[in-house]
Amino acid sequence: MNVLDLGDIHLHWREDGDPHGAPVVFANSLGTDLRMWDRLIPHLPRGLRLIRYDKRGHGLSACPPAPYSMGALVRDAERLLDALEIRDCVFVGLSVGGLIAQGLAVKRLDQVRAMVLSNTAAKIGTAQMWADRVAAIRQGGLEAIADVTMERWFSRRFRETPDVKLYRAMLTRQPAEGYCGVCAAISGTDFLTPTSALTLPTLAIAGAEDGATPPDMVRETAELIRGARFHLIRGAGHLPCVEKPQEYAAVLTEFLTAIGHV
Numbered sequence: 001m002n003v004l005d006l007g008d009i010h011l012h013w014r015e016d017g018d019p020h021g022a023p024v025v026f027a028n029s030l031g032t033d034l035r036m037w038d039r040l041i042p043h044l045p046r047g048l049r050l051i052r053y054d055k056r057g058h059g060l061s062a063c064p065p066a067p068y069s070m071g072a073l074v075r076d077a078e079r080l081l082d083a084l085e086i087r088d089c090v091f092v093g094l095s096v097g098g099l100i101a102q103g104l105a106v107k108r109l110d111q112v113r114a115m116v117l118s119n120t121a122a123k124i125g126t127a128q129m130w131a132d133r134v135a136a137i138r139q140g141g142l143e144a145i146a147d148v149t150m151e152r153w154f155s156r157r158f159r160e161t162p163d164v165k166l167y168r169a170m171l172t173r174q175p176a177e178g179y180c181g182v183c184a185a186i187s188g189t190d191f192l193t194p195t196s197a198l199t200l201p202t203l204a205i206a207g208a209e210d211g212a213t214p215p216d217m218v219r220e221t222a223e224l225i226r227g228a229r230f231h232l233i234r235g236a237g238h239l240p241c242v243e244k245p246q247e248y249a250a251v252l253t254e255f256l257t258a259i260g261h262v
């Protein structure tokens with residue numbers, strides 16, 4: 001377990017693989033912590049430096065009072081990478097992690113040489129949708145949204161397995177304050193214009209049964225970026241790295257190989 005103390009906030013992060021290898025940084029989604037990538041990591045090539053972290057309000061990182069801004073989420077990632085002396089990483093962002101990837105690529109191209117936009121978009125949801133969700137959580141806690149969230153996160157097949165209980169527990173154990181803080185950041189973000197100006201190598205990944213960022217939404221975002229690749233994972237919802245870790249690793253490895261990162 002590693003902690004980065006930034007004074008005003010601390011971030012929990014973890015490193016796997018080769019500390020001297022080419023860096024790949026993972027940013028996970030709303031309501032999850034860095035264990036979201038646990039099933040994927042063993043399938044990735046040896047020799048990479050694999051960094052993941054809990055964004056503010058999630059996991060073991062600090063949980064300041066809501067609301068948060070996307071600027072703060074991007075700055076946290078930027079400060080983590082600076083502290084770890086990471087340049088030219090491949091930044092893999094899933095859902096809100098993908099918004100962080102876009103914001104970081106716009107701001108710090110020295111840190112990001114390529115990005116993976118997984119189950120994400122330039123804009124996710126509407127202000128009304130996020131306000132309604134925050135209101136439901138303020139009234140009933142994360143338990144109030146847990147069942148409907150599992151329907152967005154996972155395919156029907158996965159929801160019939162006992163494993164879904166692990167991810168439901170991951171969600172309901174996040175601080176409600178942190179979850180609502182990140183909802184505010186997503187609600188206030190529209191990267192359509194800045195992302196359209198990006199030219200770095202990009203892989204977009206979608207889950208065919210994703211109830212939060214459906215494949216068309218991910219594809220439209222990929223089409224904003226010249227040369228971006230798109231891969232659809234069948235039989236998976238919003239978290240294909242959980243449901244289909246081998247296919248996710250294979251498509252990620254193919255991309256890393258194509259851009260000369262492995």
Ligand SMILES: O=C(O)CC1=CCC(=O)O1
Binds near residue numbers: 029212
């Ligand atoms: O709605 C969900 O639970 C999925 C999601 C939307 C943004 C994010 O990061 O996760």
